[in-house]
Amino acid sequence: MVTTRKERVDALARMSTDDREGEAGVSLAVSAWRRLRRNPVFLVGAAIIGTFVVVALLSPWLAPHDPSEWMLADQVSKARNEIPPPQPGHPLGGDQVGRDLLSRLLVGSQQTLMVGVFATVIGLGGGLVLGTLAGAIGGWVDSAVMRLVDVMLSIPSLLAAVSIGALFARPSQFTVILAVAIVQIPIFARLLRGSMLAQRNSDHVLAARALGVRPRAIVFRHMLPNSLGPVIVQATLVLAVAIIDAAALSFLGLGNPDDSVPEWGQMLGNAQTVIDSHPNLAFWPAGCIIAVALGFTLVGESLRDALDPKNRR
Amino acid sequence: MALLEVTDLTVVFQRRGEAPFTAVDGVSFAVEEGQTVGLVGESGCGKSVTSLAIMGLLPRRGVRVSGSVRFEGAELLTESPRQMRDRRGRDLGMVFQDPLSSLNPVVSIGIQVTEVLERHRGMSRSKAMRVAAELLDQVGIPDPRRRLDEYPHQLSGGMRQRALIAMALACQPRLLIADEPTTALDVTIQAQILALLSQLVRDTGTALIMITHDLGVVAGLCDEVNVLYAGRVVERAARHELFARPRHPYTHGLLSSIPRLDAPRGERLVPIRGAVTDNIPWTQGCAFAPRCPNVLEKCLDVTPEMEEDDGRLLRCHNPVRQEVPA
Structure with missing residues (x-):
């Protein structure tokens, strides 16, 4: 039998590869998802977030009453410190001016989630730009960006958000989003820059450079996608922080002054005047904020574990 | 004219506040078209730095490269980064040591192979994909x-290295540098990869620089x-010459420290004593002198020069005379 050298090499190669896993194209994301699905921490977190998202989307139909209508106003008495108690048709009672508390909670989830998501997305976008600049170009650009980041990080995040929020003459939901987002930018920038720098010295980037790949392709195809893992994880964790920060701004009166659109932080802020006699008014929005923040934190933590390449099987 | 002529290549790493370190100290060698040249030596002798210097892949800051690297007559060391970028992958290919970490984990093999083709040969994605499949085959x-x-x-170690070789050879470079391409692989896979490399080199006429510590x-x-030692070539010879009659005490030591199947039972391996850290600088004598069994007074005072000796080049005051029992 005549066999060429190539055939022999081929045969050897086939032998060494026959028992490889058969599915084509399992990317990092897919295999991370497979691990996530079995993680109870992720499932609990995802269930919490999922519930709140569904509620937020369906709240116009779920809410039993108009959240801005003073329908129980006749049961409110400032002088005698009376607030509508839970009653048929109003399972959680009313707030200080007689609006249905349950409806306000349900509709309030919209604002809270929206603020959290937009603030995180804007913060992430800004952080991506700054971090990519610093990590990809290096040199004085890196130094300049990082000093800026240091300055921003030297101010406690809530204080910074409050200061930025206070800069705006007319506070609105948008100024809250902006204030919270700006505070998150340096965290993302520093994180991305760090992982970009690690990528810059990695073997596969050297190998790509040895093939003459252009710098732009090196940055956007070889460095950036490999640096995103920790940033994505941070984003889910930041969502929790953003929601809490936004609630804090509203609580401090830097949020939307129009309280016909309910928002949990603002509800909490309004509840503080009557917290001694009617703690339930503070309890419900606070509980919701905690639950959503917990949900995002759980998902973020499990995502971090799942995306850690060391965990790959 | 040789395809690649490296003359007096010197690479000095310099960091502020630290003494400069000379990693490659006047290395000269030439590679003819279709020839396979080995650079051998232990860790830290300057093998990889030499290859990175040829490829123009050393960082610009903190590194001083001098001497000359001529490829088809063109001086590579003075070419602009843009020119070198165009050459890499097209004229010069390189295969690295660790096949897993040398591939981008988040991009499919197809995209990584076609990237080179699109970059240097201006192919469309679909055409490049067809060519990539042929290359992998x-x-x-x-x-x-x-x-x-x-x-x-999803690929085994051997397959990854094959894919990397396919990428390096995608544009049919005239010169391929393989930097320890088999170190991270199993012995059986090593043999396959070496067979593949030698077959490809023969088929395509690519010149190959093989960097390895494995004789x-x-x-x-x-x-x-x-044979490199402490950044300098200490012995250069044709393959059979070198193995049959190693003259430099370092080469001799390397060969005697390899177990042989035909050695008498109970014979002990002879290691090279000491470690690279015992080296003295070349400027004061022979860097290998502190570890050398043949050391003379002179070796500690006078730097040995490369001298033609019996059809080979040798940098030694007192080379090994007797032949290795075959």
Whole structure:
């Protein structure tokens, strides 16, 4: 039998590869998802977030009453410190001016989630730009960006958000989003820059450079996608922080002054005047904020574990 | 004119506040078209730095490269980064040591192979994909179309190295530098990869610089061997010459420290005593002198020069005379 050298090499190669896993194209994301699905921490977190998202989307139909209508106003008495108690048709009672508390909670989830998501997305976008600049170009650009980041990080995040929020003459939901987002930018920038720098010295980037790949392709195809893992994880964790920060701004009166659109932080802020006699008014929005923040934190933590390449099987 | 002529290549790493370190100290060698040249030496002798200097892949800051690297007559060391970028992958290919970490984990094999083709040969994605499948087939990857959609972690170590070789050879470079291409692989896979490399080199007429610490690799593949020690070439000879009659005490020591199947039972291996850290600087004498069994007074005072000796180049005051019992 005549066999060429190539055939022999081929045969050897086939032998060494026959028992490889058969599915084509399992990317990092897919295999991370497979691990996530079995993680109870992720499932609990995802269930919490999922519930709140569904509620937020369906709240116009779920809410039993108009959240801005003073329908129980006749049961409110400032002088005698009376607030509508839970009653048929109003399972959680009313707030200080007689609006249905349950409806306000349900509709309030919209604002809270929206603020959290937009603030995180804007913060992430800004952080991506700054971090990519610093990590990809290096040199004085890196130094300049990082000093800026240091300055921003030297101010406690809530204080910074409050200061930025206070800069705006007319506070609105948008100024809250902006204030919270700006505070998150340096965290993302520093994180991305760090992982970009690690990528810059990695073997596969050297190998790509040895093939003459252009710098732009090196940055956007070889460095950036490999640096995103920790940033994505941070984003889910930041969502929790953003929601809490936004609630804090509203609580401090830097949020939307129009309280016909309910928002949990603002509800909490309004509840503080009557917290001694009617703690339930503070309890419900606070509980919701905690639950959503917990949900995002759980998902973020499990995502971090799942995306850690060391965990790959 | 040789395809690649490296003359007096010197690489000095310099960091502020620290003494400069000379990693490559006046290395000269030439590679003819279609020839396979080995660079052999232990860790830290400057093998990899030499290859990175030829490729223009050393960082610009903190590194001083001098001497000359001529490729087809053109001086590579003075070319602009842009020119070198165009050359890499097209004229000069390189295969690295660790096949897993040398592939981008989040991009499929197909995209990584086509990237080179699109970059240097201006192919469209679909055309490049067809060529990529042929390339993978050529380097002995079975079922190449399916592999194109897969990610590096789904391939075995040997297949990854094959894919990297395919990428390095995609644009038919005139010169391929293989930096310890088999170190991270199992012995059986090593043999396959070496067979593949020698076959491809023969088929395509590509010149190959084989960088390794494994004399067995050299024995099977290289036409000419350069033995490096502490950044300088200490012995250069044709493969058979070198293995039959190593003259430099370092080469001799390397060969005697390899176990041989035909050695008498109970014979002990002879290691080279000391470690690289015992070196003295070349400027004061012979760097190998503190570890050398043949050391003379002179070795500690006078720097040995490269001298022609019996059809080979040798840098030694007192070379080994007797032959290795074959």
